[in-house]
Amino acid sequence: MKAFAMALLAGVTIGAIAVHGLHAQGAKLKAYTVSEVEVLDPSAQAAYLPVARKAIEAAHGRALRTAAGRVVQIEGGPPPKSAAIVEWDSMDDAVAFYKSKAWSDLAPQRDKATKVIRRYVVETEK
Template sequence: MALFAGVAIGGIAVEGLHAQAKLKAYSVAEIEPVAGAKVSPTYLEAARKAIASHHGRALRTVNGRVQGIEGTPPKNVAIVEWDSVDDAVAFYKSKDWSDLAAEREKSQKTFRRYVVEVEQ
């Protein structure tokens, strides 16, 4: 009987852990450079540091080639991996992100930004 109770309790604990697990997420920003402007290395460093402090990992796609498959692709795409959708949303609502807005807007216009949750 004790063995059965132990197995049942273990099963409940595992189910609880699965329910608490958060799925990774990716934020995607479709960006158009401002004519004649360049993203400053200082801004990129500060943005990457702020992202990391909020549980994100910048995939360094800002100057990567974007190849359209269907539809018209944006000029640049910024992709960040996050521990969860909640972490991504919290970051984009944070003071760290809003403090970088003035510098960011000098060099780029963001057409769309969204977060996608990834099932594991």
């Protein structure tokens, strides 16, 4: 009976490890959108940011509220005047949002407020 209990415990342990490994393999990696922008109209930006952040949150993104923060050059060429960073649960979520109707509907406000220099998505490592 003792041998049976030990074998059962070993089987459960091995099964739990295998299930954990399978879940880890299927786990999506977080991603971050970096938008380098130039503010064209500060008052238009002040009106646009809350609306954009609400749309991002509705798509399960988390704006890190860096758009009005300082950008300091460490290495390389000159830094952008402003950088907005958004955290996403996955690369797929980020790309889907920026291709969505909700994002394209914000284009008139965004174009009045800012000029996008560059926008890209960076995926984290495992």
